[in-house]
Structures are given as structure tokens and as C-alpha cells.
Amino acid sequence: MAARETNPSFMNGVPELLILRLLQQDEMYGYEIVQAIRSRTDTVISVGEGVVYPVLHGLERDGALASRRRTVKGRSRIYYSVTAVGSHRLADLSKTWSNMAAAIQRMLMGGQHAEGIQ
Amino acid sequence: MAARETNPSFMNGVPELLILRLLQQDEMYGYEIVQAIRSRTDTVISVGEGVVYPVLHGLERDGALASRRRTVKGRSRIYYSVTAVGSHRLADLSKTWSNMAAAIQRMLMGGQHAEGIQ
DNA sequence: TTGCAATGCCTCGAACCTCGAGGTACTGTA
DNA sequence: TACAGTACCTCGAGGTTCGAGGCATTGCAA
Numbered sequence: 033m034a035a036r037e038t039n040p041s042f043m044n045g046v047p048e049l050l051i052l053r054l055l056q057q058d059e060m061y062g063y064e065i066v067q068a069i070r071s072r073t074d075t076v077i078s079v080g081e082g083v084v085y086p087v088l089h090g091l092e093r094d095g096a097l098a099s100r101r102r103t104v105k106g107r108s109r110i111y112y113s114v115t116a117v118g119s120h121r122l123a124d125l126s127k128t129w130s131n132m133a134a135a136i137q138r139m140l141m142g143g144q145h146a147e148g149i150q
Numbered sequence: 151m152a153a154r155e156t157n158p159s160f161m162n163g164v165p166e167l168l169i170l171r172l173l174q175q176d177e178m179y180g181y182e183i184v185q186a187i188r189s190r191t192d193t194v195i196s197v198g199e200g201v202v203y204p205v206l207h208g209l210e211r212d213g214a215l216a217s218r219r220r221t222v223k224g225r226s227r228i229y230y231s232v233t234a235v236g237s238h239r240l241a242d243l244s245k246t247w248s249n250m251a252a253a254i255q256r257m258l259m260g261g262q263h264a265e266g267i268q
Numbered sequence: 269t270t271g272c273a274a275t276g277c278c279t280c281g282a283a284c285c286t287c288g289a290g291g292t293a294c295t296g297t298a
Numbered sequence: 299t300a301c302a303g304t305a306c307c308t309c310g311a312g313g314t315t316c317g318a319g320g321c322a323t324t325g326c327a328a
Contacts, residue, residue, distance in 0.1 A: 042250055044162030044285060044314080053257055063305050073253040083286055085307060106295065107304065126258055132160055133251045135191040139171055140244055162285080162314060181276050201315055203278060224324065225275065 047079045047087050049129055052114060052122040055097065061109040062088055088112060096121050165197045165205050167247055170232060170240040173215065179227040180206055206230060214239050 050069055054060060060068065062084050070078050091097040096118030099110050114122065168187055172178060178186065180202050188196050209215040214236030217228050232240065 042160075042163045042167075042247055045160045046250075046254065047286080049160075050254065050257055061305080062307095072257060076249050076253040080287065081305090081307080082288065082309090086285095089307095108294090109305070129160055129254070129258070131194050132164075133255070135194040136164060136168065136247070137251070139168055139190060140247070165315080179276080180278095198316065199276090199278080200280090200317065204314095207278095226323090227276070 043077075043079075045125070046077070046129075047083050048091070049122070049125045050077070050079070051084065051087055052091070052096070052118060052125065055112055056114045056119065056122055059111045059113045061111050063109075091118065094121075161195075161197075163243070164195070164247075165201050166209070167240070167243045168195070168197070169202065169205055170209070170214070170236060170243065173230055174232045174237065174240060177229045177231045179229050181227075209236065212239075 051065055054065055054068055062081065065088075066079065066081055066084050088097065092099055092112070094117070096115060097112045098115050099112045101108060101110050103109070169183055172183055172186055180199065183206075184197065184199055184202050206215065206217075210217055210230070212235070214233060215230045216233050217230045219226060219228050221227070
């Protein structure tokens with residue numbers, strides 16, 4: 033009971049968006065993505081491997097990502113890159129995200145309604 | 151099978167944030183909140199009654215909201231208002247949201263890392 | 269008067285996502 | 299030899315949202 037430490041988690045769908053974005057800039061592998069998100073957001077956002085791998089598999093299944101196995105320094109890695117489908121998907125998600133974030137921001141800042149600022 | 155029409159849903163936790171924010175400005179009732187969110191965001195964001203009522207009940211249970219029943223024009227409504235606890239909670243959620251939204255925005259816009267824009 | 273849309277409240281199950289823990293395997297180093 | 303780090307993966311629990319459906323009342327139009 034009591035106020036359970038329910039973490040806000042505004043995260044729904046965000047991992048997919050960020051992963052797509054990162055892979056559009058650089059070919060990367062799962063383990064690397066987990067750390068890249070942490071470091072590039074100064075740990076504000078942190079997605080575990082339990083989230084990244086399933087998302088990676090799902091995106092590949094949908095044809096949004098392509099993968100190739102490479103061995104670097106005795107380490108086997110699976111590098112992912114964005115396909116045309118994935119690129120289109122990123123554009124969509126990105127746009128949707130921006131619209132929603134802007135709408136929310138407006139509500140948090142703005143006064144009553146979308147009244148004339150006069 | 152095929153690509154399931156999975157709506158992006160970047161929505162996690164957002165309903166609670168918006169509801170708290172609206173109620174901080176005006177005392178409102180459930181049905182009204184549903185429409186207020188739709189209209190103030192130009193339908194960019196739309197939360198159904200199936201989301202609003204449970205959230206309202208949960209927030210009240212946690213002491214973040216106070217309610218009082220009023221009958222207006224033969225219509226019985228339950229008006230909610232934010233308590234001190236709720237106000238504090240809104241501040242927290244608001245801050246968390248801003249941080250995350252900013253971090254994501256940075257990743258979507260920015261180049262590689264947090265490089266000098268120069 | 270009948271009928272239907274809108275107002276208002278509420279709940280339930282399906283579907284979805286994320287989290288954290290736990291597993292396997294290999295390399296490098298103390 | 300042992301442990302930390304790299305690298306992959308899966309599973310169950312827990313939390314949210316969605317959509318449909320239910321109930322009751324008021325108001326307006328046919």
C-alpha cells in the first residue's frame with residue numbers, strides 16, 4: 033500500500049525512437065547502444081539490455097534494420113544498420129514525438145487555453 | 151501477422167501529468183478533462199475515459215487530489231482539485247518530463263555527441 | 269411520445285512495454 | 299585461479315493504455 037514508488041516512466045516507445053536514431057548515424061551493436069544512450073543523455077535516460085535486444089529483433093523482423101555479424105578483437109558482435117523502411121519509420125516516429133512533446137510542453141507552460149497572448 | 155498497427159504511444163505517464171496540470175489551473179470533472187485535453191492539444195493527444203477515470207481515482211487514493219460532488223443543471227459531477235501533495239507531485243513529474251524531453255530532443259537534433267554547435 | 273445524441277460516471281480484458289534478474293560464453297588481467 | 303568486462307539473449311512481473319461496453323439522465327427533434 034502507501035504511495036508505491038511508481039517510477040514515472042514517460043518511456044513508452046522512446047527506446048525504439050532512440051535506437052533508430054542512433055543507428056541512422058552509426059552502425060552499432062546492442063551492447064554499444066545501451067551505453068551510448070546512457071552517455072549521450074548523461075544518464076537522464078537509461079534503457080537496459082532487456083529492452084534493447086527485443087526492440088532490435090522486432091525492428092529487424094519488420095525489415096527496419098539489417099544486421100551483419102562481425103568479429104572484432106576476438107569479440108563477436110552483431111551490427112545493425114537502418115534500412116529504407118527503418119529510415120521512413122524513424123521519420124514518422126520522430127515527427128509524432130515532436131508533435132506530442134510540443135503539445136505537452138504547451139500545456140505545461142501555457143496559461144488557460146490557446147488564448148491570444150495579446 | 152504483418153506489421154501490427156502498433157500505435158507509437160509515447161504516452162506512458164503523460165495522462166497523469168496532464169490531468170494534474172489541468173486541475174491545478176481549474177477545478178474540473180472527468181468528462182470535462184477528456185475533452186479539455188483533446189481541444190487544448192488540437193487532438194494531438196487524446197486520452198479516453200478508460201484512462202482518465204482510473205487515474206483520477208488513483209491520484210485521489212494517493213491524496214494528490216480532493217473531490218467534491220456537485221449537481222449542475224440536473225447533472226451530477228465529481229469535481230477534482232489538486233492538494234498540496236498533488237502540487238508537489240506535479241512539480242516532480244513536470245521536471246522529470248522536461249529533462250527527458252530535452253534529452254531526447256537533443257538526440258534527435260544533435261550530431262554525434264554533445265558537440266559544440268559552433 | 270418515442271428515440272437518439274450528448275452528458276457523466278465506471279469497469280473490464282486485451283495488448284503492449286519496460287524493468288530487473290538470470291543465463292551463457294569468451295577475453296583480459298590481477 | 300578468479301573476477302570484471304564484453305556481448306548476446308530470454309523470461310516473468312508489474313504497470314499502462316486502449317477500446318468496448320454498461321448504466322442513468324437530460325435535451326431536442328421527429
